Amino acid sequence: MLTDQEIAMYTRRLEAERERLLKEIGVDSEPHNQGNDVTKAGDEEADEAEDFSNKLAIAQTLRDEVQEIDAALEKIRKGTYGNCEKCGLEIPKPLLSIAPESILCEKCKLETERN
Numbered sequence: 001m002l003t004d005q006e007i008a009m010y011t012r013r014l015e016a017e018r019e020r021l022l023k024e025i026g027v028d029s030e031p032h033n034q035g036n037d038v039t040k041a042g043d044e045e046a047d048e049a050e051d052f053s054n055k056l057a058i059a060q061t062l063r064d065e066v067q068e069i070d071a072a073l074e075k076i077r078k079g080t081y082g083n084c085e086k087c088g089l090e091i092p093k094p095l096l097s098i099a100p101e102s103i104l105c106e107k108c109k110l111e112t113e114r115n
């Protein structure tokens with residue numbers, strides 16, 4: 001079982017990481033740039049297209065990470081954080097401290113990734 005202190009610590013880590021990822025994606029929690037006056041000079045269009053698709057791929061990865069964090073935060077709210085979403089066993093603390101967004105134990109994670 002996790003103590004309240006541990007859960008509070010993981011919550012802070014998850015929220016900080018979530019904020020960092022959202023900033024990286026370019027979504028600010030506070031909308032401040034309401035104007036839609038973004039213009040781009042298209043000098044090297046091919047390069048830009050490639051750059052753009054790379055950015056999309058990175059943004060997708062970052063969004064997946066945000067989703068994992070959201071799922072972990074949801075588990076904290078439900079009071080099931082620290083237990084595997086699939087088999088219900090406790091997730092080992094060393095794993096949580098490396099990856100606080102873990103919602104599956106190592107065994108279930110491996111099984112999910114294999115599929």
Ligand SMILES: [Zn+2]
Nearest residue numbers: 084087105108
């Ligand atoms: Zn499991």
